[in-house]
Amino acid sequence: MIFDFALIVDSIPKMLAGFWMTFELWFLSAVLGMALAIILLLMRISGRWYLYAPAMAYIYIFRGTPILVQIFIIYHGFPQLEFIRESIFWPILREPFGCAILALTLNTGAYVSEILRGGVLGVDRGLKEAGAALGLSSTHRFIYITSPIAIRLALPAYSNDIISLMKSTALASTITLLDMMGIARTIVAETYAPYEIFLSLTVIYLILTWIIQKSIGLIEKRMSRHVRSEA
Amino acid sequence: MIDSELTNIIQLENVDKFFGDFQALKNVNLSVKKGERIVVCGPSGSGKSTLIRCINRLEEHNSGRIVINGHELTSDVANIDAVRSEVGMVFQNFNLFPHLTIIKNLMLAPRLVRKASKSEAHDTAMKYLNRVKIPEQADKYPSQLSGGQQQRVAIARALCMNPEVMLFDEPTSALDPEMISEVLDVMTDLARDGMTMIVVTHEMGFARSVADNIVFMDEGEIVESNPPEEFFGNPKNERTKLFLSQILSH
Amino acid sequence: MEALNGWWDDFFWGSVVVADVFVVSLILTVLFGLTGAAAKLSKNRVAQSIANGYTIIFRGTPEILVLLLFYFGSAIALTAIAQISNPEIKYVDIPPFWAGSIAIALIVGSYATETFRGAFLGVEPGQIEAARALGLSNFKTFIYVRIPAMWRLALPPFGNHMLSLIKDTALISIIGLEETLFVAEQAIATTGKPFTMFIVVGAIYLGFSTIITLSVVVLEKYANQHLKIAR
Numbered sequence: 001m002i003f004d005f006a007l008i009v010d011s012i013p014k015m016l017a018g019f020w021m022t023f024e025l026w027f028l029s030a031v032l033g034m035a036l037a038i039i040l041l042l043m044r045i046s047g048r049w050y051l052y053a054p055a056m057a058y059i060y061i062f063r064g065t066p067i068l069v070q071i072f073i074i075y076h077g078f079p080q081l082e083f084i085r086e087s088i089f090w091p092i093l094r095e096p097f098g099c100a101i102l103a104l105t106l107n108t109g110a111y112v113s114e115i116l117r118g119g120v121l122g123v124d125r126g127l128k129e130a131g132a133a134l135g136l137s138s139t140h141r142f143i144y145i146t147s148p149i150a151i152r153l154a155l156p157a158y159s160n161d162i163i164s165l166m167k168s169t170a171l172a173s174t175i176t177l178l179d180m181m182g183i184a185r186t187i188v189a190e191t192y193a194p195y196e197i198f199l200s201l202t203v204i205y206l207i208l209t210w211i212i213q214k215s216i217g218l219i220e221k222r223m224s225r226h227v228r229s230e231a
Numbered sequence: 232m233i234d235s236e237l238t239n240i241i242q243l244e245n246v247d248k249f250f251g252d253f254q255a256l257k258n259v260n261l262s263v264k265k266g267e268r269i270v271v272c273g274p275s276g277s278g279k280s281t282l283i284r285c286i287n288r289l290e291e292h293n294s295g296r297i298v299i300n301g302h303e304l305t306s307d308v309a310n311i312d313a314v315r316s317e318v319g320m321v322f323q324n325f326n327l328f329p330h331l332t333i334i335k336n337l338m339l340a341p342r343l344v345r346k347a348s349k350s351e352a353h354d355t356a357m358k359y360l361n362r363v364k365i366p367e368q369a370d371k372y373p374s375q376l377s378g379g380q381q382q383r384v385a386i387a388r389a390l391c392m393n394p395e396v397m398l399f400d401e402p403t404s405a406l407d408p409e410m411i412s413e414v415l416d417v418m419t420d421l422a423r424d425g426m427t428m429i430v431v432t433h434e435m436g437f438a439r440s441v442a443d444n445i446v447f448m449d450e451g452e453i454v455e456s457n458p459p460e461e462f463f464g465n466p467k468n469e470r471t472k473l474f475l476s477q478i479l480s481h
Numbered sequence: 482m483e484a485l486n487g488w489w490d491d492f493f494w495g496s497v498v499v500a501d502v503f504v505v506s507l508i509l510t511v512l513f514g515l516t517g518a519a520a521k522l523s524k525n526r527v528a529q530s531i532a533n534g535y536t537i538i539f540r541g542t543p544e545i546l547v548l549l550l551f552y553f554g555s556a557i558a559l560t561a562i563a564q565i566s567n568p569e570i571k572y573v574d575i576p577p578f579w580a581g582s583i584a585i586a587l588i589v590g591s592y593a594t595e596t597f598r599g600a601f602l603g604v605e606p607g608q609i610e611a612a613r614a615l616g617l618s619n620f621k622t623f624i625y626v627r628i629p630a631m632w633r634l635a636l637p638p639f640g641n642h643m644l645s646l647i648k649d650t651a652l653i654s655i656i657g658l659e660e661t662l663f664v665a666e667q668a669i670a671t672t673g674k675p676f677t678m679f680i681v682v683g684a685i686y687l688g689f690s691t692i693i694t695l696s697v698v699v700l701e702k703y704a705n706q707h708l709k710i711a712r
Contacts (some may be wrong), residue, residue: 063644064684064690069662073683076669077676096535129289130326130385132341135316138243144339148330163541170543174655181546194553202542202550209541224373227329 008196011187015201018180025097025179027170029104030162036109043117054114062110067168075099075175081230100172108165119154122144132221152223159216163209170205182203239298240396240427241286246295248281248451255281256292257451263396268422269429270438273448274474279431283398284447287318288431300395310431316344319389323401327373333360334369337391343390352391356411359387363417379410383417392422397421399430408412439463442454447471485677488668495661496685502582502650502660503689509586510646514593521598532594544584545652549592551584552577581653584645589642596642600635601627633704640697641689645688651682661685 043055074106078093092098116163123146131141173182184201188194233464241263248256255278263269271279284290285297288304294370297304298315327334337356339345347355360366363377363383373381382402389397403411416436422428422441433436437447438459445462446456447470453461455471466472512683520532536585539547575583604627655661672678678685 047479061683061687063692064687066648066686068651068654069679069683069686071663073676074681077679080674080676087427107236111543124326126322126324126326127328130320130322130328132289133287133318133322134389135312135314135319135344136340137312139342144343145328152330167541167543170545173545181543183550194549198546198550198553202538202546205543205546206538210537 004193005207006195007191007193008200011184011197012200012204014187015180015183015197015204018178018183021172021177021179022166024103024170024179025100025172025177026166028101029108029169030165032101032105033112033165036105039111040109040113041120041156044117045114047122055063059110059114062107063114067103067107068171068174070105071100071171071175074103092208096172096175096177100169100175104165104172111159111161113166114153115157116150118157119150119152120218122153123149152227154218155216155223159213159220161213162216166209166212167205182205195211238264239428240300242296242298243286243298244284246285246292246297246300247294248290250279250284252344255287255451259295259451259453261446261453261456263427263429266425267393267427268441268443269446270442270444271429271431271446271448272398272433272435272474273440273454274299276450278451279448280400283429283431285426286396286398287315287320290318294384313346314341316392317395318398319392319394319396320398320400321382321385321402322435323388323404325373325378325385325405327388329373329383332370332372333376336373336384337388338390341391355391356387359390360384362390362420364386378406378409379413382406382410382414385393386414386417386421395427396427399428401431401433403432403434435478447474449474484642485668485681488664488672488678491664491668492661492681492685495659495664496689498578498658498660499647499650499685499689501659502578502585503647503654505578506582506586506589506650507583509583510642511591512591513586513590514597514642517590517594518601519540519595521594522601533615536594541590543651544588548581548584548652548656551575577656577658581650581656581658583637585653587651587694589645592645593642594710595641596635596638597631599629603634604630621690635703636697636704640701641692643693643697645691647693651686661695 024201040055042058043051046052046168075096078099078195084090084093087093093102127145127149128141131145132138136144169179172179174184176182178186180201184197190199191197239262241261243259243261244400246256246259247254257278259278259282261282271282273279281290285292288298291306292304300317302310304310304314318355327333328339329413331339334356335354337359338349338352341352342349357369360369363386365380365383367375368380368384371464372419373384376384386397386402401415402418406414411434415434418428418430418437419441430437430442442459444456444458446453447462447468455466455468457467462471463475466475517532517535518529523529608626608630610620612626617625650660650663652657654660654666655662662680665682668678669675
């Protein structure tokens with residue numbers, strides 16, 4: 001079978017037109033998700049049952065169900081509920097974009113909070129004790145000692161998650177959004193040429209994820225420059 | 232009671248400490264006067280680390296009283312923080328903050344706890360870095376220093392809080408042999424200047440020359456407590472004699 | 482809730498399909514992961530490059546895209562990818578079950594490659610030396626010393642891979658696999674209750690996730706029982 005290169009050349013700009021939507025979906029969800037993750041983390045490590053129990057339940061549910069299902073519940077399912085239709089959030093929840101952002105945020109928030117928690121747990125106990133011995137309050141210890149070290153420890157896992165998030169944005173195409181994936185599927189439906197279109201889209205995503213990975217790698221290198229790696 | 236509390240900067244009365252079923256401290260009584268230098272020694276698991284960790288509340292004692300400089304140690308957080316800013320601790324593994332430079336390591340607590348200004352904290356830090364004889368390392372990171380240097384920085388860091396008492400938890404046990412003396416020298420200087428100190432260590436040479444009193448612990452109890460000549464020359468208890476024969480034989 | 486009457490059967494059979502896909506893709510994932518790890522750890526430059534290409538591509542491409550590519554998978558799509566991954570297999574017409582299972586196994590397998598590789602590297606060289614010194618052949622050392630030690634290290638992250646597998650199954654509904662999400666969509670068409678139906682799907686997947694997580698906990702206890710410290 002012969003590759004229709006003309007089609008590829010024609011389609012790539014069309015798919016790239018969806019890049020802004022892809023980027024918006026990714027960036028907004030990443031930022032909002034991080035905020036949510038920090039809240040969940042603080043709840044999780046607070047030691048108070050009425051805070052950590054709900055946080056744990058939330059994380060359990062959102063990491064235990066497929067993100068596609070979460071997207072469908074919000075986009076297709078919420079309109080079934082009267083109190084949603086009558087709430088102030090309805091204008092956002094009526095639109096596929098709002099639903100996608102909400103679903104992606106809620107999902108990534110759960111994963112990132114666990115990643116942050118992994119970083120926090122990885123901080124050497126002795127360092128926290130040294131802080132305590134110097135008279136630092138637990139809040140000060142958390143801000144000035146635990147957090148900087150935890151962030152550095154969490155970076156590799158966070159890099160994986162942020163790339164996963166980029167890949168998940170493609171699911172927005174299932175609820176009519178015209179991100180790069182959405183446009184690709186439209187073109188395929190019209191031209192019956194799945195291989196050319198999807199393969200070129202694959203290359204585009206590979207480039208994107210590569211850029212993200214290298215960038216976080218650089219940040220990690222910068223943060224670790226003063227840490228001697230354990231032999 | 233009130234009298235001794237005034238003259239004793241540290242007072243432990245009938246202190247017990249359990250880890251689950253295991254009793255780490257059994258009815259420990261200890262008084263430390265201002266300016267006294269105490270060395271605590273004993274076999275592993277004897278409770279010596281637990282003892283000093285109870286003094287700055289890194290461990291919580293289960294019964295008995297611990298009074299530091301007039302503050303009784305309870306679960307009152309304000310009290311605990313007050314005690315900790317007057318009691319400095321040096322750890323076996325240094326525990327320098329890896330993400331901060333040396334000078335920042337020293338400045339962190341004075342700025343946050345004593346609300347010192349940046350320049351005050353900086354001056355204090357450099358003063359103590361000079362005291363431990365490594366002022367040129369100020370802008371380096373801990374990972375760039377040798378073990379002996381790191382431990383000296385740790386001592387300086389504790390001193391920046393101007394503590395009344397310094398606790399040392401096996402300060403030289405994690406060091407290569409050639410670096411032990413540089414740390415012991417700093418500690419000896421400190422003692423000569425009148426710092427009240429409690430040192431958990433195996434370094435008997437240091438104990439002999441610096442300590443006012445040597446406390447021997449075994450299985451959670453204080454077995455013997457005497458000035459160096461008595462302790463080394465005329466040990467009373469069988470367990471003390473056994474311990475001394477084991478560690479002094481080479 | 483009465484809307485669900487008559488649909489329980491269908492949801493049940495949908496769940497069976499999910500379980501079937503899970504088992505098949507799990508076996509394939511282990512296969513792909515071990516092969517990939519072996520290739521990366523070998524001294525063979527070609528094998529290493531192929532394995533590297535494999536991990537880069539399947540970790541950097543959205544799952545839904547991989548799935549759609551596979552479904553429209555003819556010899557061309559597979560040959561193109563096979564040039565960068567390991568085996569050369571030719572398919573003509575793939576039912577959604579197999580297209581889906583293989584696709585998600587390839588995806589999770591690329592993560593498993595890294596996990597297994599890391600776990601193999603984590604085996605203490607001293608143990609291998611001891612085995613060789615005792616006279617065990619390369620192969621016997623591999624089976625009786627390397628693999629057991631490796632599994633212990635790989636188990637926690639591999640648990641996460643298994644969770645990814647079960648959740649990715651939901652995506653296969655997009656290419657027509659008649660699992661639970663597919664059933665839900667039919668149910669919605671007749672009952673008009675999207676929220677209810679999608680929640681049921683979510684609950685089913687949550688159930689599966691829970692079973693997997695509990696199994697991993699049990700397996701970890703079993704794998705580490707010899708490490709219990711004697712009091």
